[in-house]
Amino acid sequence: xxxxxxxRTYLGRERPASGRxxxxxxxxxxxxxxxxxxALFHLLYQHVVVGVDALTFDTVAARLQEPQWKLFYSLLxxxxxxxxxxxxxxxxxxxxxxxxxxxFVVTAVWVVVLVVTIAGVLVLTTFTPGG
Amino acid sequence: MTRFQWIRGVLTYRGAEGQWSQAAHRxxxxxxxxxxxxxxxxxxxxxxxxxxxxxxxxxxRTPVVRIGEVILAGAVIFHALNGLRIMVVDFWEKSSKYxxxxxxxxxxxxxILFIPATYFMMAPLF
Numbered sequence: 001x002x003x004x005x006x007x008r009t010y011l012g013r014e015r016p017a018s019g020r021x022x023x024x025x026x027x028x029x030x031x032x033x034x035x036x037x038x039a040l041f042h043l044l045y046q047h048v049v050v051g052v053d054a055l056t057f058d059t060v061a062a063r064l065q066e067p068q069w070k071l072f073y074s075l076l077x078x079x080x081x082x083x084x085x086x087x088x089x090x091x092x093x094x095x096x097x098x099x100x101x102x103x104f105v106v107t108a109v110w111v112v113v114l115v116v117t118i119a120g121v122l123v124l125t126t127f128t129p130g131g
Numbered sequence: 132m133t134r135f136q137w138i139r140g141v142l143t144y145r146g147a148e149g150q151w152s153q154a155a156h157r158x159x160x161x162x163x164x165x166x167x168x169x170x171x172x173x174x175x176x177x178x179x180x181x182x183x184x185x186x187x188x189x190x191x192r193t194p195v196v197r198i199g200e201v202i203l204a205g206a207v208i209f210h211a212l213n214g215l216r217i218m219v220v221d222f223w224e225k226s227s228k229y230x231x232x233x234x235x236x237x238x239x240x241x242x243i244l245f246i247p248a249t250y251f252m253m254a255p256l257f
């Protein structure tokens with residue numbers, strides 16, 4: 001990663017000029033806005049509507065079969081993980097200066113995120129209570 | 132740097148709301164991400180049937196974990212509200228003049244959301 005940030009002004013502020021960093025910058029904002037609604041809804045629904053004490057294998061399994069919930073969870077899963085991985089990459093880039101270490105940690109984060117995304121997709125596509 | 136110099140650095144830091152809120156934003160972001168990874172793993176346990184998943188659920192009802200959930204809710208709410216503030220400044224040039232005021236608005240809305248949430252989450256314990 002080059003230390004000379006090429007940037008340009010957009011709305012009078014510094015922005016990444018092009019490429020992955022620009023897309024990452026936009027994606028974090030767009031996904032963040034969507035996640036405000038998705039994540040807060042998830043928090044409210046689980047803790048207030050359902051309540052942690054009313055959670056059982058059966059209620060969860062039943063919910064995971066319904067298409068609208070599968071859609072909701074797919075969005076939440078993908079957006080949240082990708083938003084987090086991009087954000088983590090920004091933090092890592094700011095704090096780890098040695099190129100080798102930085103690449104290793106960034107790669108580790110993305111590998112973990114990828115594995116966990118696959119796990120989530122597996123649950124959403126293959127899980128049936130009988131199985 | 133020794134750890135004492137580090138602590139002194141934090142205590143005498145001359146940053147303002149902007150710097151501290153950025154630190155809090157990063158801390159809550161990384162914290163929520165770590166939780167999210169664990170959460171997907173625990174939900175994956177549902178594939179192993181009611182006994183295994185039931186044990187995970189029982190763990191989540193213990194007082195320690197409930198307190199952890201309250202902290203998580205706080206992190207999510209702060210990160211969301213402060214994130215909205217960041218986006219306002221990003222896309223509306225003139226609002227950067229009001230970033231400090233917006234931060235205090237974030238704190239107020241945070242309390243309005245967080246205090247009832249804490250009540251809802253801790254009430255079943257009493």
